[in-house]
Amino acid sequence: MTAVTTALAAAALSTGPVAGPAGADTAAETAPGTAAGPAGADTAAETAPGTAAETAPGTAAGTAAGTAAGTVTDTAAAAADVVAVDFAQRTGPVHGGATGMLYGLSDPGVPGDPLIAGARPRTVAQKAPDGDQHPNGDALKIADGFFAAGGEEIVVYMQDVYSKWPYENLGIDDYLAKVDAMVRKVVAERPRDKDRFVWVPFNEPDGIWYQNWSTMKQKFFADWKAVVERIRSIDPGARIVGPNEARYNPGRLRDFLTWARDTACGGRSCLPDIMAWHELSHGSLAAYRGHYADYRQMERDLGIGPLPINIDEYGNRRDMSVPGQMIQWIAMFEDTKVDADMAFWTYAGNLSDHAVRTRQANGAWWLLKWYADLTGQTVKVTPPRPDVPDTVQALAAVDPSVRRGTVLVGGGAAPVRLDVSGLDPAVFGRQVDVVVSRTTWTGYEGDATQPPVVAATRTTLHDGTLRVDLPGGDVMAAYRVTIVPSSGGAPAADAPWSVSVEAESATLTSAQAYDQDTTADPQLYATSGKRDVGSMNTARSAVTFPVTVPRDGRYRLGIFQGANKAPGRHALFVDGKLDRIVQYSADLGWTYRGRTDVEVELTAGMHELSLRTSTDGTTPLPGSDVTLDRFDLTEITGPERAAYPADEARLSGGAGVVREGRGPAVTLGGTARATFFAAVSEDGYYDLTFSYKAARAGDLDVRVDGRQIAGVRATRPGEAASRARVYLPAGVSVVEVGGPAGLRLRGLTTVRAEEADAAAHRIEAEQAQLAGTARVVTVPATSGSNASGGAYVGDLGNGAGNTLTLTRPAGFGPGEYVLVAHYANADRNTGHPYNTDVISRFLDITETGGATTRGVFRHDYAWDNFWSQATPLTLTTPSGALVLGNATAYAPNLDRLELARLVLEVDNRAT
Numbered sequence: 001m002t003a004v005t006t007a008l009a010a011a012a013l014s015t016g017p018v019a020g021p022a023g024a025d026t027a028a029e030t031a032p033g034t035a036a037g038p039a040g041a042d043t044a045a046e047t048a049p050g051t052a053a054e055t056a057p058g059t060a061a062g063t064a065a066g067t068a069a070g071t072v073t074d075t076a077a078a079a080a081d082v083v084a085v086d087f088a089q090r091t092g093p094v095h096g097g098a099t100g101m102l103y104g105l106s107d108p109g110v111p112g113d114p115l116i117a118g119a120r121p122r123t124v125a126q127k128a129p130d131g132d133q134h135p136n137g138d139a140l141k142i143a144d145g146f147f148a149a150g151g152e153e154i155v156v157y158m159q160d161v162y163s164k165w166p167y168e169n170l171g172i173d174d175y176l177a178k179v180d181a182m183v184r185k186v187v188a189e190r191p192r193d194k195d196r197f198v199w200v201p202f203n204e205p206d207g208i209w210y211q212n213w214s215t216m217k218q219k220f221f222a223d224w225k226a227v228v229e230r231i232r233s234i235d236p237g238a239r240i241v242g243p244n245e246a247r248y249n250p251g252r253l254r255d256f257l258t259w260a261r262d263t264a265c266g267g268r269s270c271l272p273d274i275m276a277w278h279e280l281s282h283g284s285l286a287a288y289r290g291h292y293a294d295y296r297q298m299e300r301d302l303g304i305g306p307l308p309i310n311i312d313e314y315g316n317r318r319d320m321s322v323p324g325q326m327i328q329w330i331a332m333f334e335d336t337k338v339d340a341d342m343a344f345w346t347y348a349g350n351l352s353d354h355a356v357r358t359r360q361a362n363g364a365w366w367l368l369k370w371y372a373d374l375t376g377q378t379v380k381v382t383p384p385r386p387d388v389p390d391t392v393q394a395l396a397a398v399d400p401s402v403r404r405g406t407v408l409v410g411g412g413a414a415p416v417r418l419d420v421s422g423l424d425p426a427v428f429g430r431q432v433d434v435v436v437s438r439t440t441w442t443g444y445e446g447d448a449t450q451p452p453v454v455a456a457t458r459t460t461l462h463d464g465t466l467r468v469d470l471p472g473g474d475v476m477a478a479y480r481v482t483i484v485p486s487s488g489g490a491p492a493a494d495a496p497w498s499v500s501v502e503a504e505s506a507t508l509t510s511a512q513a514y515d516q517d518t519t520a521d522p523q524l525y526a527t528s529g530k531r532d533v534g535s536m537n538t539a540r541s542a543v544t545f546p547v548t549v550p551r552d553g554r555y556r557l558g559i560f561q562g563a564n565k566a567p568g569r570h571a572l573f574v575d576g577k578l579d580r581i582v583q584y585s586a587d588l589g590w591t592y593r594g595r596t597d598v599e600v601e602l603t604a605g606m607h608e609l610s611l612r613t614s615t616d617g618t619t620p621l622p623g624s625d626v627t628l629d630r631f632d633l634t635e636i637t638g639p640e641r642a643a644y645p646a647d648e649a650r651l652s653g654g655a656g657v658v659r660e661g662r663g664p665a666v667t668l669g670g671t672a673r674a675t676f677f678a679a680v681s682e683d684g685y686y687d688l689t690f691s692y693k694a695a696r697a698g699d700l701d702v703r704v705d706g707r708q709i710a711g712v713r714a715t716r717p718g719e720a721a722s723r724a725r726v727y728l729p730a731g732v733s734v735v736e737v738g739g740p741a742g743l744r745l746r747g748l749t750t751v752r753a754e755e756a757d758a759a760a761h762r763i764e765a766e767q768a769q770l771a772g773t774a775r776v777v778t779v780p781a782t783s784g785s786n787a788s789g790g791a792y793v794g795d796l797g798n799g800a801g802n803t804l805t806l807t808r809p810a811g812f813g814p815g816e817y818v819l820v821a822h823y824a825n826a827d828r829n830t831g832h833p834y835n836t837d838v839i840s841r842f843l844d845i846t847e848t849g850g851a852t853t854r855g856v857f858r859h860d861y862a863w864d865n866f867w868s869q870a871t872p873l874t875l876t877t878p879s880g881a882l883v884l885g886n887a888t889a890y891a892p893n894l895d896r897l898e899l900a901r902l903v904l905e906v907d908n909r910a911t
Contacts, residue, residue: 079414079415080414080415080416080417080469080472081383081384081391081392081412081414081415081416081417082384082416082417082419083381083382083383083384083392083394083409083416083417083418083419084380084381084382084419084421085379085380085381085382085394085396085407085418085419085420085421086379086380086381086382086421086422087379087396087398087405087420087421087422087423087424087464088379088421088422088424088464089379089380089422090377090378090379090380090398091335091377091378091379091380092337092377092378093376093377093378094334094374094375094376094377094378094397095122095334095337095338095339095378096120096122096334096371096372096374097122097123097310097333097334097337097338097339097340098329098330098333098334098338098339098340098371099119099120099121099122099330099340099342099368099371099372100121100122100123100124100125100155100310100312100339100340100341100342101121101124101125101341101342101344101351101352102124102125102126102157102312102313102341102342102343102344102352103125103126103127103134103137103344103348103349103352103835104121104124104341104342104344104348104349104350104351104352105124105126105137105142105145105146105348105349105351106136106137106142106347106348106349106838106840106858107136107141107142107349107840107856107858108141108142108144108145108856109145109358109855109856110136110349110358110840110856110858111349111350111351111355111358111359111858112355112358112359112731112732113145113148113149113705113734114359114677114705114731114732114733114734115351115354115355115359115360115361115365115731115732116145116146116149116151116351117148117149117150117677117734118361118365118368118369118372118677118732118734119351119354119365119368119369119372120149120150120151120369120372121151121341122151122152122153122339123151123152123153123154123155123310123312123339123341124142124146124151124154124155124341125154125155125156125157125200125312125313125341126138126139126142126154126155126156126157127139127156127157127160127161128156128157128158128159128160128161128178128182129156129182129185129186130161130181130182130185131157131160131161131162131182132160132161132162132163133157133159133160133161133162133163133165133167134160134348134829134832134835134837135828135829135837135838135839136348136349136838136839136840137348137349139154139156139186139197140185140186140189140190142154143190143193143197147193147196152196153196153197153198153339154196154197154198155198155200155241155276155310155312155341156182156186156197156198156199156200157200157203158178158179158182158199158200158201158202158203158227159175159200159201159202159203159208160203161178161182165832165833166207166208167203167208167209169209172223172226172227175223175227176226176227176230179201179227179230179231180230180234183199183230183231183234183235183238184234186235187234187235194235194238195237195238195239198238198239198240198241198273198274199231199238199239199240199241200241200242200244200276200312201224201227201228201231201240201242202220202223202224202227202242202243202244203244204244204245204246204278205220205243205244205245206245206246206247206249206252207245207246213251213252213255217252217255220256221256221259221263224242224243224256224260224265224270225263225265225270228240228265228266228270229265229266231266232265232266232267232268233266236266236267239273239274240272240273240274241272241273241274241276241310241312242272242274242275242276243256243272243276243277244276244277244278244312245277245278246277246278246280247277247278247279247280247281248277248279248287248291248294248295249277250294250295250298253277253295253298254298254302257271257298257299257302257304258302260272261302261303261304271304271307272307273307273308274307274308274309274310275295275305275307275308275309275310276309276310276311276312277291277311278311278312278313278314278343279291279311279313279314279315279340280313280314280315280316280343281316281522282316282389282519282522283389284314285328285329285332285387285388285389285390286387286388286389287387288311288332288333289332289335289336289386289387290387292309292336292338295309308338308339309336309338309339310338310339310340310341311333311338311339311340311341312339312340312341313341313342313343313344314329314333314340314341314342314343315329315342315343315352316343316345316522316523317345317346317353317522317523317524317525317526318518318522318523318524318525318526319522319526320342320343320345320346320352320353320354320364320444320526321353321354321362321363321364321441321442321443321444321526322363322364322441322476322526323363323364323366323367323410323439323440323441323476323477323478324410324411324412324440324441324474324475324476324477324478325390325411325476325526326364326367326368326478327367327393327394327395327408327409327410327411327478328389328390328391328393328411330367330371330395330408331381331383331393331394331395331408332386332393334371334378334395335378335381335395344835345523345834345835346444346588346592346835346836347588347835347836347837347838347859348835348837348838349838349840349858350858351365351368353444354368356444356445356446356447356448356731357445357447357730357731357858357860357867357869358731358856358857358858358867358869359729359730359731359732359870360447360679360730360731360732361447361448361449361679361731361732362441362442362443362444362445362446362447362448363439363440363441363442363446363448363451363476364439364441364478365448366439366448366450366451367408367410367439367478369677370406370408370439370480371395371408373406373650374397374399374406374408375397375399375401375402376397376398376399376400376401376402376404377397377398377399378395378396378397379396379397379398379405379422381394381395381396381407390411390412390475390519391411391412392409392410392411392412392414392416393409393410393411394407394408394409394410394418395407395408396408398427400424400427401656402647402651402656402657403427403428403484403485403657403659404482404483404484404647404657405420405423405427405428405482405483405484406480406481406482406483407420407468407479407480407481407483408478408479408480408481409470409478409479409481410477410478410479411475411478412472412475413472413473413475414472415469415470415471415472416469416470416472416479417467417468417469417470418466418467418468418469418470418481419465419467420465420466420467420468420483421464421465421466422464423461423464423465423466423483424464425461425464427485428461428464428483428484428485429461429485429486430460430461431458431459431460431461431485431486432458432459432461432466432483432484432485432486433456433457433458433483433484433485433486433487433490433491434455434456434457434458434459434466434468434481434482434483434491435453435455435456435481435482435484435491436453436454436455436456436468436470436479436480436481437451437452437453437454437479437480437482438451438452438454438477438478438479438495439451439477439478439479439480440474440476440477440478441476441477441526441528442558442595443560443593443594443595443629444525444526444587444588444592444593444594445585445587445588445592445593445594445595446558446560446593446594446595447595447681447730447731448679449640449642449679449680449681450642450644450678450679451480452493452494452495452496453491453492453493453494453495454479454493454495455493456490456491456492456493457490457491458486458490458491466483468481476526476528482647484647484659484664485659487659487660487661487662487663487664488659488660488661488662488663488664489663494643496634496635496636496637497549497550497551497634497635498632498633498634498635499547499632499633500528500630500631500632500633501545501547501630501631501633502528502529502531502629502630503532503533503543503560503628503629503630503631504529504531504532504533505529505545506533506543506544506545507542507543507544507545508533508542508543509540509541509542509543509544510535510536510537510538510540510541510542511533511534511535511536511541511542511543512533512534512535513531513532513533514531514532514533514534515530515531516530516531516532516591517530518530524591525589525591525592525593526593527591527593527629528560528629528630529629529630532562532591532627532628532629533627533628533629534590534627536613536624536625536626536627536628537613537620537625538613538620539613539614539616539617539618539619539620540613540614540617541612541613541614541624542610542611542612542613543610543611543628544608544609544610544611545608545609545610545631546606546607546608546609547602547606547607547608547609547633548605548606548607549602549603549604549605549607549633549635550604550635551604551635552602552603552604553601553602553635553636553637554599554600554601554602554635554636555599555600555601555602555633555634555635555636556597556598556599556632556633556634556635556636557572557597557598557599557600557609557631557632557633558595558596558597558631558632558633558634559582559584559595559596559597559598559611559628559631560593560594560595560628560629560630560631560632561584561587561593561594561595561596561626561627561628561629562587562589562590562591562592562593562594562626562627562629563584563585563586563587563590563594563623563626563784564586564587564589564590564625564626565586565587565588565589565826565861565862566586566623566784566861566862566864566865567583567584567585567586567623567783567784567785567786567862567864567865568584568586568621568622568623568624568625568626568784569581569582569583569584569621569622569623569624569784570582570584570611570612570613570621570624570626571611571612571613571614571615571621572598572600572609572610572611572612573608573609573610573611573612574600574602574607574608574609574610575607575608576608576610578615579600580598581615581621582596582598582611583596583784583786584596584623584626584784585786585860585861585865585867586860586861586862586865587861588836588861590626590627591627593629597681599636609631609633611628613625621784622781622782622783622784622785623783623784624784639751639752639753639754640680640681640682640750640751640752641749641750641751641752642678642679642680642749642750643747643748643749644676644678644747644748644749644750645663645664645746645747646663646664646665646666646674646745646746646747647664648676648747649666649674649675649676649745649747650674650675650676651666651672651673651674651675652671652672652673652675653670653671653672653673653738654670654671654672655667655668655672655673655674656672658744660744662693662719662746663746664746665692665693665744665745665746666737666744666745667742667743667744668737668738668739668740668741668743668744668745669739669740669741669742669743670741671738672738672739673736673737673738674736674737674738674745675734675735675736675737676734676735676736676737676748677732677733677734677735678728678732678733678734678735678748678750679731679732679733680728680729680730680731680733680750680752681730682730682752683727683728683729683730683820683868683870683898684727684728684752684753684754684756684757684760685725685726685727685728685752685753685754685756685757685759685900685904686725686726686727686728686750686751686752686753687723687724687725687750687751687753688702688704688709688723688724688725688726688735688748688749688750689721689722689723689748689749689750689751689910690702690712690721690722690723690724690737690745690747690748691719691720691721691745691746691747691748691749692714692719692720692721692722692739692743692744692745692746693718693719693720693743693744693746694714694716694717694718694720694739694740694742694743694744695717695740695741695742695743696714696717696740696741696742697713697714697715697716697717697740698713698714698739698740698741698743699712699713699714699739699740700712700713700714700722700737700738700739700740700743701736701737701738701739702724702735702736702737702738703734703735703736703737704726704728704733704734704735704736704902705733705734705872706734706736707816707872707902709724709726709902709903709906710903710906711724711906711908712724712906712908713908714739714740714743714908715908715909720908720909721910721911722906722907722908722910723906723907723908723910724903724905724906724907725753725756725903725904725905725906726902726903726904727760727818727900727901727902727903727904728750729818729820729868729869729870730868735748756904757900759900759901759904760898760899760900760901761808761809761812761898761899761900762896762897762898763806763896763897764788764789764791764895764896765792765793765804765822765894765895765896765897766789766791766792766793768793768804768805768806768807768897769804769805769807770793770803770804770805771801771802771803771804771805772799772801772802772803773795773796773798773799773802774793774794774795774796774802774803774804774885775793775794775795776791776792776793777791777792777793777794777893778790778791779791779792779864783864785864785865785866786865786866787864787866787895788822788866788895788896789895789896792824792864792866792893792894792895793893793894793895794863794893795890796843796884796885796886796890796891796892796893796894797841797843797885797886797887797889797890797891798886798888798889798890798891799887800885800887801885802885803883803884803885804883804884804885804894805881805882805883805884806881806882806883806884806897806899807881808875808879808880808881808882808899812875812879812899812901813875813878813879814875814876814877814878815874815875815901815902816872816873816874816901816902816903817872817873817874817875817899817900817901817902818870818871818872818873818899818900818901818902819845819855819870819871819873819882819897819898819899820868820869820870820871820897820898820899820900821843821855821857821868821869821871821884821892821894821897822866822867822868822869822894822895822896822897823843823857823860823866823867823868823869823892823893823894823895824860824862824863824864824865824866824867824892824893824895825839825840825841825857825858825859825860825863825892825893826859826860826861826862826863826865827839827840827841827859827890828859838858838859839859840856840857840858840859841856841857841886841889841890841891841892842854842855842856842857842886842889842891843855843857843871843884843885843886843891843892843894844884844885844886844887844891845871845873845882845883845884846882846883846884846885847873847875847876847877847880847881847882848877848880848881848882848883849876849877849880850875850876850877850880851874851876853871853872853873853874855869855871856869857869857891857892863893864893866893866895872902882899
């Protein structure tokens, strides 16, 4: 076999697990350790635990020397887990159903449409229309955005019409009246696509209403029949999902299916149209395939089916947001070609813990996106231990139409060897390009831009075989390996030098390391290395560690932290001198991890970095009792840049891929489109450059998040490039490209154009014209708030006259704009036993003499914690002021505003 080895420095990977006790199971986390405040307390910053240790045990981290993550050698990795991938054995069309989610969407625009489109869940499970179980997530309200993003079915949790958990039992007649109302509403409001709403009559009946099967079985059968008949009396074609039990119960299920097969409900069998149960334990990773096989045999025994299956709740808290965990679930559900929805453990509207803020992605979102990118047929994959939790797992697919094979793999601690066979020369030729990208855990609220290419090579196949060696050490990582026929220049790695240090391995002063053993308790939130550092509750608390960097230059320090429902601050010292104050955003809790990035200038060699709760060892900084988990130090090699070659594009409208002398290209013309998901780390202007070969002159149809970028044009036949300088919000944007017949699109690059940000108009909200109850709030000195200028505007909205008016500056005439509002919104319901019932707020932006646009602002954990949120505006008047408010409800607090033209310039002679 041809060997392709990726050599990644062990120093740049996370350390292994350390066992410890289970932690809190509340939405408002207590800090790791003892003497915590009350579970679920809704205070801005709960009492941190533990007695401060002057110097906690544990050695200082060794010199953290890293290497460029992305070299290719001919040496195979030792002691590897071997995964066999046989591209000659096809196992069926890619189903793509494993990344659905329960309450993954909360309101229109939350999460951002680009994140939904990128992950492209086939199904989502949401509450009944007008349901009281949660304040948002209504199936009807999120439907348009979900379907527009490529979704197929909305699974309606009908009992979520009730307010209590477990559901209050007011009798079947009360429930039937509610069933009647919700089904009629869907039929009335969605007559053209009502078939895309599927109905779950009972959720977890084995735990709610019908626990005792020996005494309640007949009652369940009668109630099932009554509810299904009521649904079908209103919509005869309605599809039913069930029985939707909390676990796989073969005895109960056989009884139910036998009865349902032989009983009529509304003129048809009482059998559900879609089979559903939940897999919500760590053990499901071992047991699911057995459950699936047993169920399919039960169908054969009973002479029914095979029915489509939706495992409409799966996974644990520790799995969500972690690529190395999610790959295990995705692989087994894709293997069995079922739909599956991730569980709802935290709050609605964040793609089951895969969305950062509103439209940014974390590390595991990229795995969901890679999975959604798969086309063609899946192929046989044999991992070393297919039914052992927390071991390496994989799935793979081949699409001959674009001549591409893809392997997604991860989840193990050991190095991995992919033994690839069956690479048909008619598809792949004799020489292939192999590209390895890596995504790893970035925290729940830590954003991740395009995953780096950590290794790449061009190699000759022998008998259709290939060996790819991947490093071990990072159990939280997943890899994408793409194999395509060679064309153009040889591929190359682009990962910068980076190193990671676990906080618990550093020297701790007046702080303490705590166990976060997610193997013992999978309902804990994920933690790098399964330990973190807390009790940062004295003026002398510090975490100090050495690093050795290869060159003079700028480095980005990524700090994995948990700020408990309040923003906070630490002092960063470099070589014993204060470098800067680090500002932390509020998080959901001490272990619902975010990540804060700061830049430092370092000379080549060893340095000591220290995060401290005080600048002087005497006075703690506001909000400094923050947990620390891991530190990533990454070299900055220039302005932020990302390349999206043709193989990164999703194709539609008849677009294809050709591989020629200059490399792969997407063929456009007519309705053909190439769609890229471009990610950027901060709000601002970026140069989007489209490289292509044109058969003739003609316009390119370029759209960013659905907004047309006019003027992009191939001016002549031949190789060329066009550049558009466009304002992009932090996070993921959908860039769609069409073109004249014969145009071959080679790819898209994005480059930060920070100097252009001066063209945007900025104003502090408190400097704008206020009316009604809207008032300026001065931030107290005791707050760790990130409010710029020390003040913000509160009490906006909840009446038509309670407004803020932004005067448009000269030169900001009619056209396409982006309004970025730095906002705070900590509105929520209380009382649910484990979900955090967050509430979005809305801001109506009215152009005087023009139209009103509504912006949505999701919960951000604290009233003085400001995030940016972009709202697209189309202005039609020469100078009409922008009036911000909300006549019917409170708007978010506002800190500052930025108004920017969407496009500054277009250059069709770019090189």
